[in-house]
Amino acid sequence: MITRSLFFRQLLSHVAIILFMALTLSGSVMYYAYQHGKLDAHIKKIAVFFAEELKAGHIPSRTQATAKDEIGTLGKTFNAMADALFHIQQVRRNFISNISHELKTPLSCIKATTEALIDGIAVNDQERAHYLERILAETDRMSRLVHDIIDMEQLESGKMFIKQERLDADTIEVLLKKKIFLFCCESRRISVTFWVTPTGLHRSWIIC
Structure with a gap:
């Protein structure tokens, strides 16, 4: 994928x-x-x-x-x-195909959960809140996928640029201990990936 x-x-x-x-x-x-x-x-x-x-x-x-x-x-x-x-062209087609496939899962989940709520599956406010949170989570998931498509179009049109920066592993460790860092990444739809260079564990990369 x-x-x-x-x-x-x-x-x-x-x-x-x-x-x-x-x-x-x-x-x-x-x-x-x-x-x-x-x-x-x-x-x-x-x-x-x-x-x-x-x-x-x-x-x-x-x-x-x-x-x-x-x-x-x-x-x-x-x-x-x-x-x-x-x-x-092939990479672009595969990306769109994967995005389209990924959209089916949250849509199916939202549809099934909504139908269950209409049928009265939730017997109290706590259960209703649980199902509504599930719908909200799947909606956020679809929103991220749509933003991925928009980002791809902006990248192809030259309106968006990707910048890679190298950070010291110690700095990354400090950032990861701060929950606000991960929260900000998630809220801004930033995907963070780490891997180790061949020289050892003292260096790492962060890609946004």
């Missing part, structure tokens, strides 16, 4: 690959144009095809350029970018 933090890490990885490929592609085109004074028809054909496919919202097909020259390098770069775009 692709969680929110995993989705963001995979997306950032693929975006970095695409940016690298784009720089390589630009360099290849500029070098070829400088060496030959102009772009030949084959390179123009590849570039126009790739641009039109992206404009239409499609993942471009792979080129068949196999020559061991600038054209071959350009074709390989196009193919690598197409592969990276395909992987981003």
Whole structure:
């Protein structure tokens, strides 16, 4: 299952690959144009095809350029970018699929609990409060899932950025002992994950 933090890490990885490929592609085109004074028809054909496919919202097909020259390098770069775009699309689809599946559970729980209350399952105020708290908890769960989708859209549109910071493990231990820290993380929909670096237990990472 692709969680929110995993989705963001995979997306950032693929975006970095695409940016690298784009720089390589630009360099290849500029070098070829400088060496030959102009772009030949084959390179123009590849570039126009790739641009039109992206404009239409499609993942471009792979080129068949196999020559061991600038054209071959350009074709390989196009193919690598197409592969990276395909992987981003797959990660996004899997994330949406998982979110949709996760929404079914709280919806079913809310429906069943509400029907039970209507049928009079709660015989006193204490039981009614228990079932209402259950509905509220599932509602909060759905709200977090919806916010995950919104965050994903903002990340893709460039309106949101992810920042990773390294903290000393002793500092994290102090924070964890303060319940207000975990409460603030939960209220702001911040997912906190810890793991140990290969160098030992004295360092840790926090990802938000």
